[in-house]
Amino acid sequence: MDIQKTPENVVLSLRNVSMSYQARRGRVRAVSNVSFDLHAGETLALIGESGCGKSTLILGLIRQLSKTGVVDAGEVVYRYRDGRDTDILKLSDRQLREFLWRECSMVFQGALNSLNPVLRVSSMVYDTAQAHGMDTKEARDRALSLFEKVRLDPLRVFNAYPHEMSGGMRQRTLLALALLLRPQVVLMDEPTTAVDILTQRSIIEVLKQLRQELNFSVIFISHDLAVAAEIADTIATMYAGEIIEMGPVEEVFYRSRHAYTLGLLEAAPRLSAGSQELNSIPGSPPDLIQPPPGCKFHLRCRFASEECKTIQPTYTPATTISDHIVACHHTDEVLAAR
Amino acid sequence: MSALSTPSKILDSPEHDTPDIMKRLQRIWRSYIFRVVMQGILTILAVITFTFFLIRLMPGNPVEIKMTQLMLSQNLTMDEARAMASTMFNYDPNEPVFQQYLNYMAKLLQGDLGRSIVSETPITTLIAGYLPWTLFSVGMGLLISFVLGVTLGILTAYWRGGILDNVVTAIASVLYGIPDYVIALLLIMIGGVQLKLFPLAEMLGGSTPGIEAGFRLDYILDLLFHAILPVSTYVMATVGGWILTMKSSTLATLGEDYITVARARGLPESRLLTAYVGRNAMLPLITRLAISVGIAVSGSVIIEFLFSYPGLGLNLSRAIGQRDYTVMQGIFLVTTIAVVTSNIFADLMLGWLDPRIRLGKEEGE
Ligand SMILES: Nc1ncnc2c1ncn2[C@@H]1O[C@H](COP(=O)(O)OP(=O)(O)O)[C@@H](O)[C@H]1O
Numbered sequence: 001m002d003i004q005k006t007p008e009n010v011v012l013s014l015r016n017v018s019m020s021y022q023a024r025r026g027r028v029r030a031v032s033n034v035s036f037d038l039h040a041g042e043t044l045a046l047i048g049e050s051g052c053g054k055s056t057l058i059l060g061l062i063r064q065l066s067k068t069g070v071v072d073a074g075e076v077v078y079r080y081r082d083g084r085d086t087d088i089l090k091l092s093d094r095q096l097r098e099f100l101w102r103e104c105s106m107v108f109q110g111a112l113n114s115l116n117p118v119l120r121v122s123s124m125v126y127d128t129a130q131a132h133g134m135d136t137k138e139a140r141d142r143a144l145s146l147f148e149k150v151r152l153d154p155l156r157v158f159n160a161y162p163h164e165m166s167g168g169m170r171q172r173t174l175l176a177l178a179l180l181l182r183p184q185v186v187l188m189d190e191p192t193t194a195v196d197i198l199t200q201r202s203i204i205e206v207l208k209q210l211r212q213e214l215n216f217s218v219i220f221i222s223h224d225l226a227v228a229a230e231i232a233d234t235i236a237t238m239y240a241g242e243i244i245e246m247g248p249v250e251e252v253f254y255r256s257r258h259a260y261t262l263g264l265l266e267a268a269p270r271l272s273a274g275s276q277e278l279n280s281i282p283g284s285p286p287d288l289i290q291p292p293p294g295c296k297f298h299l300r301c302r303f304a305s306e307e308c309k310t311i312q313p314t315y316t317p318a319t320t321i322s323d324h325i326v327a328c329h330h331t332d333e334v335l336a337a338r
Numbered sequence: 339m340s341a342l343s344t345p346s347k348i349l350d351s352p353e354h355d356t357p358d359i360m361k362r363l364q365r366i367w368r369s370y371i372f373r374v375v376m377q378g379i380l381t382i383l384a385v386i387t388f389t390f391f392l393i394r395l396m397p398g399n400p401v402e403i404k405m406t407q408l409m410l411s412q413n414l415t416m417d418e419a420r421a422m423a424s425t426m427f428n429y430d431p432n433e434p435v436f437q438q439y440l441n442y443m444a445k446l447l448q449g450d451l452g453r454s455i456v457s458e459t460p461i462t463t464l465i466a467g468y469l470p471w472t473l474f475s476v477g478m479g480l481l482i483s484f485v486l487g488v489t490l491g492i493l494t495a496y497w498r499g500g501i502l503d504n505v506v507t508a509i510a511s512v513l514y515g516i517p518d519y520v521i522a523l524l525l526i527m528i529g530g531v532q533l534k535l536f537p538l539a540e541m542l543g544g545s546t547p548g549i550e551a552g553f554r555l556d557y558i559l560d561l562l563f564h565a566i567l568p569v570s571t572y573v574m575a576t577v578g579g580w581i582l583t584m585k586s587s588t589l590a591t592l593g594e595d596y597i598t599v600a601r602a603r604g605l606p607e608s609r610l611l612t613a614y615v616g617r618n619a620m621l622p623l624i625t626r627l628a629i630s631v632g633i634a635v636s637g638s639v640i641i642e643f644l645f646s647y648p649g650l651g652l653n654l655s656r657a658i659g660q661r662d663y664t665v666m667q668g669i670f671l672v673t674t675i676a677v678v679t680s681n682i683f684a685d686l687m688l689g690w691l692d693p694r695i696r697l698g699k700e701e702g703e
């Protein structure tokens with residue numbers, strides 16, 4: 001995929017974003033100091049073990065965290081098609097409601113439960129359209145054409161109740177619904193996790209095709225590195241609430257500079273191995289209420305040295321030609337170990 | 339990549355309706371409605387049989403009770419009193435109970451509920467006179483209570499931890515713990531007698547004595563005026579339960595993914611509250627509603643007695659006092675029918691609100 005990464009075509013820009021949950025034991029620092037730019041047409045895949053803050057990050061940036069969650073700091077600047085910039089975190093409730101779905105929509109984790117069981121798909125389409133001033137006729141036509149694009153029987157699905165559809169059909173319905181209002185950015189939280197391997201394939205094919213036709217940007221969370229490698233332009237590895245390595249997909253996957261990314265790749269024996277939980281890195285993720293000092297990964301890292309225990313590594317460009325950045329004290333050793 | 343994989347479940351193809359009568363009967367037999375109705379009829383029969391024998395096991399029968407009264411009031415001998423009492427009722431205590439049962443059932447099948455053994459008025463006439471009062475007061479109480487409870491339940495769950503939540507939940511928990519007759523007594527003793535908040539004596543009864551019945555404003559207002567006490571009692575006795583169940587059901591619904599998704603779609607709060615949160619959260623309450631209709635119709639005995647409200651309950655207690663078996667039997671029958679129909683109604687309503695059940699029914703899953 002040829003996307004241009006220039007400052008002019010950034011659609012979403014996160015700067016030092018931190019988020020946390022209030023829990024009984026204290027504050028869970030689920031996202032710490034995350035910054036990145038998402039460009040027009042770009043697909044960014046967030047990878048990392050479960051519990052590292054991926055869902056929190058994308059829910060928080062559209063302000064949909066559960067009641068106990070807050071965005072503590074940072075900016076999430078969105079650029080409208082007309083070039084206007086706005087900080088999503090500063091929108092009023094009414095402005096936010098207008099913004100949501102029209103500019104940035106989402107496909108949630110757990111497709112099976114994402115549709116209201118007592119309403120027909122058509123009602124959900126009309127509800128969404130009405131909330132954003134799209135007229136009924138246009139909404140219907142648009143929905144039917146999207147259902148066709150995601151390879152569903154348009155009229156049947158339009159008139160169906162959620163329980164009349166299989167998991168894969170629901171997931172594709174959600175994908176179509178996410179594109180109803182032509183958003184610039186679509187957030188996807190493990191859209192292929194709950195479905196079987198064939199359905200997963202078809203969803204990925206559909207997604208690739210839609211992206212080509214409609215040219216939206218995607219932030220994509222996946223457990224499955226093979227899937228991430230296939231559809232992403234950029235990979236961001238998250239560990240304990242931080243992005244610890246980010247760059248073009250070939251760079252990050254074939255020239256990993258962070259021991260954790262390397263660990264993830266090693267845990268998935270071959271890139272085509274399919275979906276399996278990434279749990280083969282020894283040890284477990286750190287406590288997010290009292291994270292360890294220094295590099296948060298040092299307790300599980302085979303490259304760890306004295307400085308890793310005390311000094312938190314800062315982002316450094318991995319190469320001079322690409323925008324591959326990494327926060328590790330031992331980038332060269334990791335690269336050599338590959 | 340099949341499109342909808344369940345088309346045959348949605349559209350029952352007409353070709354299968356061909357003459358084969360056995361198949362047809364089989365389908366009726368399997369159909370959900372048929373089963374529910376049959377179940378209802380069986381329930382009614384069982385209850386009738388059970389109560390028939392039960393009320394005849396109560397100590398004393400109408401002849402004996404009248405006999406005792408006569409002996410005490412008119413100074414008759416036991417034999418004179420028995421002879422006189424027996425002629426006063428169309429009831430022979432020496433007839434075997436089982437024979438009575440067969441007679442009763444035979445008549446019932448023809449729609450004949452018999453006559454009161456005390457006053458000889460046809461039971462249907464009596465019940466037609468009592469039932470409207472109970473249906474009116476209980477129905478109104480339940481409706482107000484349900485609507486109020488569901489609304490407050492959603493609101494407290496939605497703004498959990500706020501002032502409204504704290505106040506309403508506290509009141510609901512207290513009300514939930516108080517039995518209805520205690521509420522009625524408190525209304526009478528404190529509201530009516532001690533504080534004289536309302537003219538208690540004028541409010542008792544079903545309507546002002548002497549007022550002419552008819553479809554006129556003053557009569558309707560009079561009916562409402564007299565219904566205030568029993569209706570408020572029903573509301574206060576049940577609203578707490580509705581609030582608490584609706585609140586917990588709403589809290590559960592609010593945690594569902596489709597609510598988060600709907601919010602992320604930018605839906606207005608009002609639509610979210612009704613079609614997404616409210617409708618789903620209400621589903622578990624429908625069955626409860628049916629149960630409470632039954633309880634309210636039959637459980638109004640004490641309340642109607644306390645407020646002299648001339649419905650089924652008051653007349654049931656009167657019939658029990660006189661051992662008027664046929665009237666008791668008739669009232670139990672009506673109550674049972676009320677419970678059974680409200681259950682059937684709840685099932686249909688649930689099917690209407692929840693498409694998942696609608697489908698399951700036709701398939702007999
Ligand atoms: N509602 C919540 N309250 C408290 N902690 C939460 C809540 N939701 C998530 N967390 C915690 O935040 C961290 C990040 O969770 P999440 O974003 O769901 O991770 P991921 O999507 O990467 O699996 C986890 O440690 C999780 O336990």
Ligand SMILES: [Mg+2]
Nearest residue numbers: 054055056109
């Ligand atoms: Mg997640």
